[in-house]
Amino acid sequence: xxxxxxxxxxxxxxxxxxxxxxxxxxxxxxxxxxxxxxxxxxxxxxxxxxxxxxxxxxxxxxxxxxxxxxxxxxxxxxxxxxxxxxxxxxxxxxxxxxxxxxxxxxxxxxxxxxxxxxxxxxxxxxxxxxxxxxxxxxxxxxxxxxxxxxxxxxxxxxxxxxxxxxxxxxxxxxxxxxxxxxxxxxxxxxxxxxxxxxxxxxxxxxxxxxxxxxxxxxxxxxxxxxxxxxxxxxxxxxxxxxxxxxxxxxxxxxxxxxxxxxxxxxxxxxxxxxxxxxxx
Amino acid sequence: xxxxxxxxxxxxxxxxxxxxxxxxxxxxxxxxxxxxxxxxxxxxxxxxxxxxxxxxxxxxxxxxxxxxxxxxxxxxxxxxxxxxxxxxxxxxxxxxxxxxxxxxxxxxxxxxxxxxxxxxxxxxxxxxxxxxxxxxxxxxxxxxxxxxxxxxxxxxxxxxxxxxxxxxxxxxxxxxxxxxxxxxxxxxxxxxxxxxxxxxxxxxxxxxxxxxxxxxxxxxxxxxxxxxxxxxxxxxxxxxxxxxxxxxxxxxxxxxxxxxxxxxxxxxxxxxxxxxxxxxxxxxxxxxxxxxxxxxxxxxxxxxx
Numbered sequence: 351x352x353x354x355x356x357x358x359x360x361x362x363x364x365x366x367x368x369x370x371x372x373x374x375x376x377x378x379x380x381x382x383x384x385x386x387x388x389x390x391x392x393x394x395x396x397x398x399x400x401x402x403x404x405x406x407x408x409x410x411x412x413x414x415x416x417x418x419x420x421x422x423x424x425x426x427x428x429x430x431x432x433x434x435x436x437x438x439x440x441x442x443x444x445x446x447x448x449x450x451x452x453x454x455x456x457x458x459x460x461x462x463x464x465x466x467x468x469x470x471x472x473x474x475x476x477x478x479x480x481x482x483x484x485x486x487x488x489x490x491x492x493x494x495x496x497x498x499x500x501x502x503x504x505x506x507x508x509x510x511x512x513x514x515x516x517x518x519x520x521x522x523x524x525x526x527x528x529x530x531x532x533x534x535x536x537x538x539x540x541x542x543x544x545x546x547x548x549x550x551x552x553x554x555x556x557x558x559x560x561x562x563x564x565x566x567x568x569x570x571x572x573x574x575x576x577x578x579x580x581x582x583x584x585x586x587x588x589x590x591x592x593x594x595x596x597x598x599x600x601x602x603x604x605x606x607x608x609x610x611x612x613x614x615x616x617x618x619x620x621x622x623x624x625x626x627x628x629x630x
Numbered sequence: 631x632x633x634x635x636x637x638x639x640x641x642x643x644x645x646x647x648x649x650x651x652x653x654x655x656x657x658x659x660x661x662x663x664x665x666x667x668x669x670x671x672x673x674x675x676x677x678x679x680x681x682x683x684x685x686x687x688x689x690x691x692x693x694x695x696x697x698x699x700x701x702x703x704x705x706x707x708x709x710x711x712x713x714x715x716x717x718x719x720x721x722x723x724x725x726x727x728x729x730x731x732x733x734x735x736x737x738x739x740x741x742x743x744x745x746x747x748x749x750x751x752x753x754x755x756x757x758x759x760x761x762x763x764x765x766x767x768x769x770x771x772x773x774x775x776x777x778x779x780x781x782x783x784x785x786x787x788x789x790x791x792x793x794x795x796x797x798x799x800x801x802x803x804x805x806x807x808x809x810x811x812x813x814x815x816x817x818x819x820x821x822x823x824x825x826x827x828x829x830x831x832x833x834x835x836x837x838x839x840x841x842x843x844x845x846x847x848x849x850x851x852x853x854x855x856x857x858x859x860x861x862x863x864x865x866x867x868x869x870x871x872x873x874x875x876x877x878x879x880x881x882x883x884x885x886x887x888x889x890x891x892x893x894x895x896x897x898x899x900x901x902x903x904x905x906x907x908x909x910x911x912x913x914x915x916x917x918x919x920x921x922x923x924x925x926x927x928x929x930x931x932x933x934x935x
Contacts, residue, residue: 366747366748473911473914473915473918474907474910474911474914475869475872475873475907475910475911475914476873477873477876478873478891478906478907478910478911479907481876481891481895481903481907482900482903482904482907484895485894485895485898485899485900485903486898486900488898559755563755563757566757567757567758567759567877570757570759570877571876571877571880571892571895571896572895572896573895573896583757586757586759586760586763589763590763593763593767594767594771597767600760600763600764600767601764603760604756604757604760604761604763604764607755607756607757607760608752608755608756608757608760611755611756612751612752612755615751615754615755616751619751
């Protein structure tokens, strides 16, 4: 069995991990197929008679104040959330792993300087950095948003990877590789990286959930994804003026955020329990 | 150092704060020059940096664009409300959160543990702004039990002290519950892990063997030794609270620093945003310092190192 399949298998064996995987698969399926069969999420219908229709009535989850189909918007928003979460967590983890490997495999000045910078970056709450940047950067393009979320999300991973690398550096297999004349780069990529893959995978998975929540929050504050692009956080924001009379405009997008983040985190937790017995 | 990074990060961004400001109302080039002078944007980067750092050290972050008042004054005005909310949530997490964590450890793997784990994970996955809206929908709109927003009833001038205090408490319940629900998972989780570790120790078995009651063993022996590592979390809770407050205060129109920050971000009020960001950073740094000191005070092992 390949390591990837082994990891999947161990997650599957845990009830919570299995529930997370199933829910995540269903959500991904919905995000993939939904847009093909559902009405256009930006299409406005009859504003006079088609706005704020309750669930049922031809629209499974009702319509919003601009008579747009809530379910279509949720599905499109979910797809965007998943893409942003995955892309920026992958980027963040790659960056964190690179910095951690460099710092961990080179003792001395490089290590000290890198880790002091990480300490300083960790002291600033991530949300505030993003607020400051996005307040200046009006109408940020989505790829830039992904990049920003990644650039503010790698510090923890780099610490983790550095600690693991330092621990492994003195191990026999690394010293054997050194004795055989392997270069620093080869040791880092071929010998150290595979051995720190487990914590990276866990950090990355949990990072997806964090990013989805953060992106929804920023969008809710009016700084992330802008209309007319449908997004889950944006739907909750739009519903604020009508949620008393039309609660479905607010309830369902929020529930989908909870379900998505919860299932990602369940998978992440199961992975951690499976791969890192110390923290179980 | 964190301050310096913040400064250069912002200044290196594409976009001009004045361009955002003048989006809705066109400015003449004279007005732009005047504004640039006022916010020292015409100075070279080095000079801007020195001025910013000098101001920040003195607690001076300039003038808010949105309110036209000194940032320091605004922040100091809003600080008490945020402290009240934060302290309440911290109290809930510290008492209820830790107690639930201990119960989980005592019932490890049994239904109670599973249910509590699922509940706390669900809370952790819930966006605070949405949970706030849902609680308003249930408790304010449908049931009329609690006020939907604000931190006090405006029509209470001249009312008795007791009425005012009760009114404040009623306004506090929903925001505090929201923030506690989304943040309690971390305290429960760490307490559970620390307690499980403690329950495995030989001295716990020894205490049981000496015939102490289960309550004495749990709280007097196991919990006491698990406490320092949980208290270290103080440094971890503070960022969660600071960030959560931004959303929760915005939802409930709670007149604190969080809603000030959210409003500043929406209005692109740059000096004000910078001021609250610096304060949040300071709070986080202080939090981790306090937790280190607490740890040293409570755990002799940490002092010896």
